[in-house]
Amino acid sequence: MKTAFQDKPALYPKHCPDGRAVKPLPQALLDRRATSHFKPDAVPEEYVETILQFGAQAPSGYNLQPWRFIVVREKENRERLKAAAYNQEKVGEAPMIIIAFAIRDDWKNYIDAIFDESLRRGYGKPDMIPGLKKQASEFLEKGIPQPVWLNRHTMIAFTTMMLVAETYGLDTAPMEGFDPVAVGRAFGLPENAEVVALLAVGFAQEPDKPYGGRLDLSEIVHDEHFGRPWSSRWKDADHSSKAMFEQIERKANEPVHSK
Numbered sequence: 476m477k478t479a480f481q482d483k484p485a486l487y488p489k490h491c492p493d494g495r496a497v498k499p500l501p502q503a504l505l506d507r508r509a510t511s512h513f514k515p516d517a518v519p520e521e522y523v524e525t526i527l528q529f530g531a532q533a534p535s536g537y538n539l540q541p542w543r544f545i546v547v548r549e550k551e552n553r554e555r556l557k558a559a560a561y562n563q564e565k566v567g568e569a570p571m572i573i574i575a576f577a578i579r580d581d582w583k584n585y586i587d588a589i590f591d592e593s594l595r596r597g598y599g600k601p602d603m604i605p606g607l608k609k610q611a612s613e614f615l616e617k618g619i620p621q622p623v624w625l626n627r628h629t630m631i632a633f634t635t636m637m638l639v640a641e642t643y644g645l646d647t648a649p650m651e652g653f654d655p656v657a658v659g660r661a662f663g664l665p666e667n668a669e670v671v672a673l674l675a676v677g678f679a680q681e682p683d684k685p686y687g688g689r690l691d692l693s694e695i696v697h698d699e700h701f702g703r704p705w706s707s708r709w710k711d712a713d714h715s716s717k718a719m720f721e722q723i724e725r726k727a728n729e730p731v732h733s734k
Contacts, residue, residue, distance in 0.1 A: 478588035484528040491644035492519050503641040510646040512680040513568040517548075522643055523571065526676065530636035535628045537611040538589055539582045542629040545574040545662055552662075559657035560673060565648050569675035574658060575633045577625035579667040582615060622669050629671040637674055646679035 491497060498506065527544065535541065547556055548571050556574070557566040566572060590604050599607070615624065637647045655670035664670065696705035 478585060478592075480592050481528075481531070483532065484525070487525045487528065488521055488643065492522060493644065495644060498642045498644065500638065500642060503638060507638075507641045507647070508679075508684040508686070510569075510648045510675065510677075510679040511565060511684055513565055513570065513646070513648075513675065513677040514680055515568070515570060516678050517570045518645065518676055522640075522645065525643070526573075526636050526640050529639040530632045533628075533632035533635045535631065536614075536624070537586075537607070538593060539586065539611070540589070540628075540632075541577045541582055541625050542632040543576050543578065543581075545576070547572045547574060547662075555661045556653075556658065556673070559661050560650065560653040563650065563652060565675050566650070566673070568680075569648070569677040571676045573633075573636065573674040573676065574662065575629050575671045575674065576659075576664060577629045577669050577671065578665060579621045579625065579669065583612075586611065625669045626671050629669075633672055633674060640676050645676055648675040649673070650675065 489497065523546065527546070530542075530544070531540070533540075533542070547553055553567050553569070553572060556572055557563065560566045586608055590608055593599065594601060594604055615621070633649070637649055640647050650673040653670070653673055658664070658670045658673075659666075659668055693704040693706065697703055698705050
């Protein structure tokens with residue numbers, strides 16, 4: 476069967492389901508919380524499709540796109556998933572759960588079609604493709620454990636979907652608390668599948684989870700070499716950032732004078 480490809484999404488909602496403007500990505504990152512409880516309201520179909528479409532646009536090594544997803548919305552199926560996820564209430568409450576998984580060695584079924592499609596779209600020259608395919612194959616067969624590679628890439632697409640949902644004013648809960656064998660058995664996954672994570676999507680019940688704080692950059696970022704804690708170039712990072720962005724906004728709002 477011929478492999479199907481798609482272009483970049485051209486049609487997608489320009490507003491949130493309630494009519495508000497789509498959140499800028501930085502604001503969505505700051506507002507996001509792992510939702511503990513969801514309302515039963517369904518996610519509108521156009522937003523479901525958009526979340527999936529943008530998840531499919533995530534980057535991957537050699538463009539092999541190893542991620543796969545199961546969208547679970549039927550109540551009976553959500554209850555089966557809940558049982559495999561240690562009976563977490565939010566799994567049964569959320570109107571939609573995305574099971575993110577990948578299949579070991581499945582890239583071998585797609586590598587030829589993906590490289591041919593890339594060539595058709597203008598990437599590289601025909602004489603380059605055999606060498607690139609050989610390089611990719613050797614790396615995936617000998618250079619890295621399959622579960623590591625699959626998890627890395629699937630989480631890129633997973634996070635993309637989560638943040639896109641948040642920009643549209645939806646609420647999400649990423650989950651690692653589940654029995655992967657039970658999930659695979661309940662949803663018919665092959666034995667060589669790696670179940671990576673679950674993403675609940677919907678509308679949060681109030682109150683929202685409070686912000687728990689984050690480690691300072693000096694705790695998690697090293698400057699040029701391990702053991703050299705990051706030190707902001709600004710004496711007062713928050714004050715300097717605010718002043719800098721206020722100056723940028725002032726310049727953007729200044730009238731343009733023709734010369």
